[in-house]
Amino acid sequence: MASTTTTEPATLPSGAPRGLPGKRTAIMRAATRIFIAAGYERASLDTVAAEAGVSKQTIYNHFGDKERLFVAVVDEARTGADRDTELDETLLVDPDALEQDLLRLGRQFVAATLDPEVSALRRLIIAEVAHHPQLHRSCGADEPQSGPKLLGWLIQRVAVLTAQGVLSADRPDRAAAHFVSQLTYEGQQRSKYGTLPLAPWEIDEICADATDLFLRAYRVPPAHTRAKGRR
Amino acid sequence: MASTTTTEPATLPSGAPRGLPGKRTAIMRAATRIFIAAGYERASLDTVAAEAGVSKQTIYNHFGDKERLFVAVVDEARTGADRDTELDETLLVDPDALEQDLLRLGRQFVAATLDPEVSALRRLIIAEVAHHPQLHRSCGADEPQSGPKLLGWLIQRVAVLTAQGVLSADRPDRAAAHFVSQLTYEGQQRSKYGTLPLAPWEIDEICADATDLFLRAYRVPPAHTRAKGRR
Amino acid sequence: MASTTTTEPATLPSGAPRGLPGKRTAIMRAATRIFIAAGYERASLDTVAAEAGVSKQTIYNHFGDKERLFVAVVDEARTGADRDTELDETLLVDPDALEQDLLRLGRQFVAATLDPEVSALRRLIIAEVAHHPQLHRSCGADEPQSGPKLLGWLIQRVAVLTAQGVLSADRPDRAAAHFVSQLTYEGQQRSKYGTLPLAPWEIDEICADATDLFLRAYRVPPAHTRAKGRR
Amino acid sequence: MASTTTTEPATLPSGAPRGLPGKRTAIMRAATRIFIAAGYERASLDTVAAEAGVSKQTIYNHFGDKERLFVAVVDEARTGADRDTELDETLLVDPDALEQDLLRLGRQFVAATLDPEVSALRRLIIAEVAHHPQLHRSCGADEPQSGPKLLGWLIQRVAVLTAQGVLSADRPDRAAAHFVSQLTYEGQQRSKYGTLPLAPWEIDEICADATDLFLRAYRVPPAHTRAKGRR
DNA sequence: GATGAATGAGGGTTCATTCAT
């Protein structure tokens, strides 16, 4: 990643695996930007080559054809996004701050999920999944930002809170999914799949709504009934 | 609509649709099929013209250009879908069949929403909304199948059941939306936005899950059994 | 010409020759404007029809095809231009004002010849004469503005001045042509065939140059001052 | 230039023009011929490609678009024409052969200027100058055949003859231009801008006329009146 | 005579892909 746009990597470390790895990275970067901006069909490999500063044939040497380049781009974006997902480990640890923490978690999640680039990538995948079967693995539950990392952490927190008697989620995975899906769905619908920016108050509304649903469904009623729990 | 695809209207009955309307309808049908099958960019107006049995220029006479034809197709599909949505008025009337009715309603809804054509149309809209601003009105909350008609009816039922003391939805619109969004989201994710068929058991699982969430959040616990909890 | 753009010539005088002569005129006007602005090939009959406020087929009914419409336009423009040429009969009558009158005549002529519309028409004819043989009669010596009317008058004046002993043009037709051709040629070259406007000083220069040439060649030197030369 | 149109450069000598230059030249040649024959709009790049023996896209790789190809063709034709202009240095050196030399020079000049290809190119430039501003530099005084080369030489000869007392051109540039413009104008008008061939007697007439005008205006009266001169 | 709808041909331009170096 250091010298991705270098046109003349004259003296690269002899340990480099093959050829010019910088070129490959440059192509990936350019392709990602252009596929996201234009869509699969509208994206032109001429443009990608120009933006990457390489010859068009170099793209073919590295990736074979447009479709494989596209799949590579999507795969990398997906794994990269999950890798880059940052967890706020301070949330959902204090039972008394449950509602506030859910709201804050929701806001972080919605913001990440509506990031223009992330949204564009999601639309791109949805657009092309029917035409490129290899995209199936990148489409759906494991998609960026709601990826295994964050979801896994959330499931675990729900389980802990349930064990603590604060929540009553007999199936923490489903409870966590309910929260996330409510946030995601509303965010996508309201922002037209990320093409319209949402005002802060709209994001707050979405989060409040999802939190309300989640707490209605899973919070152990406080005060005198706590001891009995729902189950 | 009777004989729209007639290629040879040589001796047509005087009552038959002639000239304009017939051709226009034929073009819309062909365009719908091809846009849905191929996507916006991959769809060729030559193909549309051939399939509609008209000259390419006729398409331009009627719609101006490819983009406007596309928007017309999407608009028609959207309004048509909502118009054709059938309501099962027998559901959600009997408080004792609440769970069963939610499951049945869910199954109908998921089936409608995962219909291949409906799904393809949804993917198409998501794919192109960023490139054709006119699609914004067809994208999102009012989309086919979760259109105003069904959702409005559901909201009203939730309100009635709340008034009857069966549910406790102080905001029936949100409660209804929660049910629908859970069904939709899970259906989309699991079927990869409608590109993978779901087995009946998967649909059942989705419906059971959404129903469980809804009832957890909104069912008024039977008074004397509160202490025992559900299930 | 009164009501050429009338779309509804409801009550036209019963003496009108055929049909709707207003339509024909409207078509001619629109076609003239568009052919001149765009050139023959770039001009579209759709545009002409729209601008004339008639159906495209009406153009075909009146003129047969694009080429005949074009020829009609050019013919009309040519004869119209010659008809509209205005002569300044006060010029070239006073032998003592010979130089001044030539300058003034030149300025009038150059201005007329460089009129944007006239220039565009000339370019149009030159452009198309090789492709439409019927244009030969509109191309060349008889072209607008240097048309028979003005040239004939000039020839006659030169003859009279020669008879008066002021000029020595044994062939008045050639002498007149020399003056006109010098003005025309320089005007065309400098203005790039009428596509660049000429500054007044440039026009003056052209006229002074042509007048100088003409007088050098044709003025009878005042008898007793011959030895001194001009100027 | 030897083997520019070679379609199969399979085993060409190592010194032969390969790849780029050959194709480019072939395209230019074909384009020149077709633009001249058909005009800008009527010329089809398909035809050019076919005639040049290259793919259509190759034209785009080399020239970008039709307009730039056109401008390149015109530029090349213009510079090429001036480069190829041949001067007859034996003319206008002998004061006693002045009239004969002017007639001969005129004939050469008129013949060159009415060459079908040169004329067609001129019409093409005039036709398109309003639509392609880049043509301005190729339109007008510097146009082919009356280009700087010949005109410069003529001016110099007129200056020399004036110094010799044979002519009285205080402004040799203007005197030369007068001769040339008279020839050009008459040639263009009579031949309908080169679309009608002129009979030899017509060319002679034009030359005699221009020579007569030039000598009337600029010859120092011979014999006993020479000393007095016009100036 | 006038219209609106329809046609078939064709044009410029762009694309993904390959060949020769």
Place this chain on the structure above:
DNA sequence: AATGAATGAACCCTCATTCAT
């Protein structure tokens, strides 16, 4: 491995022209 040049197919769109009313 990398390049520049070249390809052939396709696409959107426009045009002059005709048919049916």
